[in-house]
Amino acid sequence: MAKTLYEKLFDAHVVHEENGTALIYIDRHLVHEVTSPQAFEGLKLANRKLWRPASILAVPDHNVPTTDRSAGVAGISDPISRLQVQTLDENCATYGVTEFKMNDARQGIVHVIGPEQGATLPGMTVVCGDSHTSTHGAFGALAHGIGTSEVEHVMATQCLVQKRSKTLQVLVEGELGLGVTAKDVALAIIGKIGTAGGNGFAIEFAGSAIRGLSMEGRMTLCNMAIEAGARAGMIAVDDITIDYVKGRPFSPKAELWSAAVAYWRTLHSDADAQFDAVVTLNAADIQPQVTWGTSPEMVVGIDGRVPSLDMAKNEVQRADWERAYVYMGLEANTPINAINIDKVFIGSCTNSRIEDLRAAAAVAKGKHIAPNIKLALVVPGSGLVKAQAESEGLDQIFIAAGFEWREPGCSMCLAMNADRLEAGERCASTSNRNFEGRQGQGGRTHLVSPQMAAAAALAGHFIDVRTFN
Amino acid sequence: MQAFKQINGLVAPLDRANVDTDAIIPKQFLKSIKRAGFGPNAFDEWRYLDHGEPGMDNSKRKINPDFVLNQPRYQGASVLLTRENFGCGSSREHAPWALEDYGFKVVIAPSYADIFYNNCFKNGMLPIILSPSIVDALFTQVDASAGYQLNVNLEAQTITTPGGEVYTFEVDAFRKHCLMNGLDDIGLTMEQQDKIKLFEQKHQLAQPWLFK
Numbered sequence: 001m002a003k004t005l006y007e008k009l010f011d012a013h014v015v016h017e018e019n020g021t022a023l024i025y026i027d028r029h030l031v032h033e034v035t036s037p038q039a040f041e042g043l044k045l046a047n048r049k050l051w052r053p054a055s056i057l058a059v060p061d062h063n064v065p066t067t068d069r070s071a072g073v074a075g076i077s078d079p080i081s082r083l084q085v086q087t088l089d090e091n092c093a094t095y096g097v098t099e100f101k102m103n104d105a106r107q108g109i110v111h112v113i114g115p116e117q118g119a120t121l122p123g124m125t126v127v128c129g130d131s132h133t134s135t136h137g138a139f140g141a142l143a144h145g146i147g148t149s150e151v152e153h154v155m156a157t158q159c160l161v162q163k164r165s166k167t168l169q170v171l172v173e174g175e176l177g178l179g180v181t182a183k184d185v186a187l188a189i190i191g192k193i194g195t196a197g198g199n200g201f202a203i204e205f206a207g208s209a210i211r212g213l214s215m216e217g218r219m220t221l222c223n224m225a226i227e228a229g230a231r232a233g234m235i236a237v238d239d240i241t242i243d244y245v246k247g248r249p250f251s252p253k254a255e256l257w258s259a260a261v262a263y264w265r266t267l268h269s270d271a272d273a274q275f276d277a278v279v280t281l282n283a284a285d286i287q288p289q290v291t292w293g294t295s296p297e298m299v300v301g302i303d304g305r306v307p308s309l310d311m312a313k314n315e316v317q318r319a320d321w322e323r324a325y326v327y328m329g330l331e332a333n334t335p336i337n338a339i340n341i342d343k344v345f346i347g348s349c350t351n352s353r354i355e356d357l358r359a360a361a362a363v364a365k366g367k368h369i370a371p372n373i374k375l376a377l378v379v380p381g382s383g384l385v386k387a388q389a390e391s392e393g394l395d396q397i398f399i400a401a402g403f404e405w406r407e408p409g410c411s412m413c414l415a416m417n418a419d420r421l422e423a424g425e426r427c428a429s430t431s432n433r434n435f436e437g438r439q440g441q442g443g444r445t446h447l448v449s450p451q452m453a454a455a456a457a458l459a460g461h462f463i464d465v466r467t468f469n
Numbered sequence: 470m471q472a473f474k475q476i477n478g479l480v481a482p483l484d485r486a487n488v489d490t491d492a493i494i495p496k497q498f499l500k501s502i503k504r505a506g507f508g509p510n511a512f513d514e515w516r517y518l519d520h521g522e523p524g525m526d527n528s529k530r531k532i533n534p535d536f537v538l539n540q541p542r543y544q545g546a547s548v549l550l551t552r553e554n555f556g557c558g559s560s561r562e563h564a565p566w567a568l569e570d571y572g573f574k575v576v577i578a579p580s581y582a583d584i585f586y587n588n589c590f591k592n593g594m595l596p597i598i599l600s601p602s603i604v605d606a607l608f609t610q611v612d613a614s615a616g617y618q619l620n621v622n623l624e625a626q627t628i629t630t631p632g633g634e635v636y637t638f639e640v641d642a643f644r645k646h647c648l649m650n651g652l653d654d655i656g657l658t659m660e661q662q663d664k665i666k667l668f669e670q671k672h673q674l675a676q677p678w679l680f681k
Contacts, residue, residue, distance in 0.1 A: 015668040016661055021643045023661060025668055027679050035561065037502035048655070051665075054680075063500065080500040080523050087502050123676065131560040131584060145584055147562035148504075149591035149654070157658040159665055163641065195487060196554040199583055229557065231583050252678035260678045295487055316486045316552060323485070414559075416496045433558060435491045437514045 002270035004167045005236055006202040009142035009267070013125050015159055023159045027124040028136075030110045031058040031097070031151070033088040034416070035129030039152035040091040050095050051158040057119050058092050058099040060085045061109045062416045066379050066406035073102055081417065108382020108408040111135040111349035115219065116382055118248025122237045122264040127154055132349045132432065134225040137234035138218035139241055140267035142202075144231040166276040168201040168230065169269075172209040174283035179466040181359070182217035183351060183430065183449035185209065185281075186224035187289035191299040193279055198230030201277065204269060205235050209283035215244040216355035223350045224432055227296040236268035290336050290462050291434045291447040293324035298434075300336060302452070302464045308332035327436055328444050329424070337462050339446070343427040344369070344376040344457040345439070346403075346450055348413035351430035352381030354388050356450040361394040363454035363465060369402035370460030376403040377419060379411040403457070415440045428456040471593040472651030475622045476574055481538055481546035482611045488551060489558035490585060494567040498523055507563055508570030512538060542615045548575045550607055555596075556585025565592045575621050577628070579604050590644045591654065595623060597638045623649055 003011070013024040036058070043049070050056070063081040073089065076082035085102060092099035100106045106113060111132050114120040126136040126143035129151040136143035146160065154160055170189055190197070203225050205218075213221065218235050225233025235241075242261055245251050252260040269275075287301030298321070300307065306325070309332065312318040325331065330339070346352070346360050357380060369376050378398045380386035386408055389395055395405045412419040413431035421427055421443025430453050431438075434445040448456065455465040498510045500523055509527040516539060518531040532539050538546070549568065555578040556564060565588045568576070574594060579601045581589075589596040599607075610630065611617045620629040623645060628636045647654065658665075673680045 013672075016664050019642060021641070023658060023665070025665070025672060034499050038504045038562075041502070041504075046655070052669075078500070084500050084502055121679070124679065129560060129562075131558065133560075145560035147560055147565075147584060147588035147591060149562060149588065153655050153658065156655050157662070157665060158669070159658055161643075161654060161658065195557055196580060196582075199554065199580060226558075229554070229582060252681065256678040256681070260676070263676065295489075319484075320486055414491075414496045416499065433489075433491070435489045435558060437495055438491050441495070441514055441520050 002272040002274070004269040004273040004275060005140065005204050005234055005267060006142065006165065006167050009123065009125070010164060012123065013142070020163055022162050022164065024125060024162050025159055026127050026154050027055065028114070028119060028126045029056045029154050030114050030126065030128035030133070031056055032062060032110045032130065033060040033084045034062045035148050036091065036151055037084065037087045038148050039155060040095070042152040043155060048156045050155050053096045055158065056097045057114065058088060058097050059107055059110050059113055060088050060102050062410045062414065064102050064409040065417055066409050066411050066419055069103055069407055105383040105387070108385065109349045109352060109410055111223065112353060112381030112385065115139065115215070116248070116384055118245055118251030121245060121251065122241060122267050127160065131226045132223050134231065134233045135219050135223040135349060137222040137225065137232055138215060139245070140234060140237035140264065142232060142234065145226065165202040165232065166200050168198060168203045169275040169278045170203055170205050171207040171278065171280045172205065172283050173207040173280065174209055175212070176209055176283045176286065177466070179451060180286055180288060181449040181451065182213050182220040184286055184289045186221050187291065187296065187299045187447060188281060188286045190224065190228045190296045191289070192281065193228055195227060195295050195297045196229045198225060198228040201230050202232040202234065203228065203230040205233060210235060211238065214355055215240060216353040219353065220350055227432055237264045288449060288452050288465055290452065292328065292330060292336065293321065294327055294434055294436050295320070296432070296434060296447060298324055302336055302462060304336055306330050306332050306334045337464065340372060340426070340461045341428045341446070341456055342372070342374050342425045343421060344373060344453050345412040345427055345429040345431060346453050347377065347379030347381070347411050348431035349381065350432045351450050352379060352385065354385050356430065357385065357389045357394050360450040360454040361397045363451050364401040364403065364458065365397050367401055367458045369457045372460045373457055376457045377406060377412060378403050379406045380408050382408050412439050414438060428453045428462065470591070470651045470653060473574065473593050473595055473623055473648045475624070476547060477618050477620050478547035478575060479543070479545050480548040480550050480611050480617050480619050481543040482608055483537060483549060483551040484608060486552035487554045487557055490556055490561050490564040491558055493556065493564040494561065495521070497521070499561060499563055504566055505570060507567035508572070511567040511571040512536070545572065547572055548577065548619050548621065549573045550604065550611060551576065551578045552604070553579045553601070555581050557582035560584045562588045562591070565589045565594055569594050577604065577607065590648055593648065593651065595621065595648060597621070597628065599636060599638060603636055
């Protein structure tokens, strides 16, 4: 029978299935400092051991400072953050887990380093106590976020209790315009189906525009599947996937490489596979996107305006929008390109890879941030991305343009460390969530692509990167 | 995990759609390495007028009198009535931990985000899905009568209003079984360890590169 990619991946990992509940085997478990301490503690209390320590790769990313780290973990000024990072270090040492510690050159955001190391491979099941684990689906993997109880469950049993998701195919056909990125595609999809549109579904992104994306772009897109409500997003394996994976530290070596590739080539939906739902977008219609409100679905094109209440689809949305106007300090019908900003954040598991930094640097080159910009941060996704960017001189472009060039981590995407917005401050951010308080209590977040963030930094307000310059 | 069978609970209404887990428990409290103690910081940014940080004495903070859960009539609530897509965003299990620690045993909404929904069951909490029109009706009833309580019976899969109306809800049989008996998932899965080992051997033969 013809199968979707999701069905192939799920079926290949079923240990046991009964009455619609399956036990599925997990190949890769990524761990960070925020959602793991209680899981390790649970193991300890129950006197359980790790089922397969080699399946785990750990890294501190949420709490780490992005400024000077020369004093090591002891130098983290917030004592509670410091304890959490120390606890990860101790747990990994106790349980024999591979960890890239804070000052390891390979440290970075968990969803950047997994693929970078080849620790994420096509065909894998990948979990992490973090909702943006959907990122790894870009490799034709079944990847999704889990809670801490499930982190403990996977540690102890190498398995997860799962029900099968419904399948949603999102087709993006045609060619993206110049200056339109995977981030804009993700936001346009969320604008169309809503943040609950993917609830209960695993999304497969397909179509010629998706096939045309680099792996970095595909990761950005799958990363935001969760913002559409879908735990998992995925894209079929092709040459672009295989070329990216080849030669990475954890990738299969010579003798196993061809066998692996032969299997990976089967990781696509069969031509006549049936999806439970299909949504289609025309790539040429997608503009650079800017969110205006407090949910990723509150999004419009750069040519657009803050929508008015009469455009709301029902009473619930009307109430949501009214609250969002107040929180965001915006009125209906305000043109997006008339919105001034205070801070800029280029980073996060959505947009902190080398391609993102190159794109932002290309916009910023030879220019300077506007006088009203209080802070413009560039936070590379990993130590290796940072080193690569520096070897290309991107750091110097950013610094000359007035941006700060920082150490890798989650940073102002969720502001668990010192990088944050103050109340009322407005930010152009390449991250993934514009919820109330996400980047700091009272902070106002507008989600954009790296190019659009860089252009906004230079102009001091949102501006169409396609005509900027 | 504590077993859940049946409760009579005071209902508190949170009339917002898309309540995200950042709102349920803001990020600064995620620095804790413990599972307990998140209740006083549930909905922190809505609930208090000042900015909350871990380690503060919450009893000394200024509460926001406009926030619905702060109203005297909803103190002691154990049923949270809310709108669609509740618990969206981050996978943080600190969200159900915070709600549970606050005192909620049941959430009622037209829909939930998948990860949050799943996390509730791991913590002895029952997330119930009812149709938008029933949820609407419940909001009206809660608003109209102080001390409004619902009887939630997991075994019968029913909710009974003070007026005697009975609504049924769906819940997955396996999740229901675990919740009613307070069963530890890990213990149950460990009973299948022979199957897991067998699968692992087969999997390693088929994809040896995964085990290098």
